Amino acid sequence: MNNRVHESRQRLGWSQQRLADELGVSRQTVISIERGRFDPSLPLAFRIAAVFNSTIEELFFPDDMV
Amino acid sequence: MSVGQARSKWGYARFGTGRIPALAVAVPSGMILGGAAGLLAVLAGVSGPSPVLGFAVFAVFFASPAAGLVYVLVVDRSTLAGAPARPDDSVEAGWLDKAAAGSFTDLVLVLGITATVLALIPRDFPVDLKLVLPAVILLGFACFGIRYLVLRGKN
Numbered sequence A: 001m002n003n004r005v006h007e008s009r010q011r012l013g014w015s016q017q018r019l020a021d022e023l024g025v026s027r028q029t030v031i032s033i034e035r036g037r038f039d040p041s042l043p044l045a046f047r048i049a050a051v052f053n054s055t056i057e058e059l060f061f062p063d064d065m066v
Numbered sequence B: 001m002s003v004g005q006a007r008s009k010w011g012y013a014r015f016g017t018g019r020i021p022a023l024a025v026a027v028p029s030g031m032i033l034g035g036a037a038g039l040l041a042v043l044a045g046v047s048g049p050s051p052v053l054g055f056a057v058f059a060v061f062f063a064s065p066a067a068g069l070v071y072v073l074v075v076d077r078s079t080l081a082g083a084p085a086r087p088d089d090s091v092e093a094g095w096l097d098k099a100a101a102g103s104f105t106d107l108v109l110v111l112g113i114t115a116t117v118l119a120l121i122p123r124d125f126p127v128d129l130k131l132v133l134p135a136v137i138l139l140g141f142a143c144f145g146i147r148y149l150v151l152r153g154k155n
Helices: A005-012 A016-023 A027-034 A044-050 B022-044 B052-076 B090-119 B129-154
Strands: B013-016 B018-021
Touching: A005 A016, A005 A027, A016 A027, A016 A044, A027 B090, B013 B022, B018 B022, B022 B052, B090 B129
Parallel strands: none
Antiparallel strands: B013 B018
């Protein structure tokens, strides 16, 4: 699954640690999500969307979608 | 500063509304449990020819793991510096699950293949369970550790 977490975080000027603290997860989790190597659980995806004032559909999309 | 806000490297143990450093509970408890294990070894007659030396060896080697176990049981992880609030959502939880599942498969495979091979060899193998069971546990730990490190390396 692809995502726009990295771009969204950069837009806010947050570090990976800041986002991890906001989400209550480890920094490694943020790194893995941004690299597309870890698909977050649905509750975590909702929290990510809430942090960026966005929706899950705007942040996460299947690999075959650009 | 409230109880919920204070964090430290080794964390605190909560008792009712109070709290004390987790190590202040774990280390003395480990020493007491180690002493109890040493005493038990002497009473059970497995401490060797020198009861004092046997007591000391059992006490020393039981104290550290016992202290570690007590620490894990009493520490309030929300008081550990740097501990994420929701560890179950972290990628590390996924690695732990995958490593545990994989190491179980490894154990079944290794033990199954070994049992099959031994069954086909027309010879008896007298084994000491005191060695075999710890070996199986160590194998499980090794499989789990290697798998976890591989998963972490891939990320």
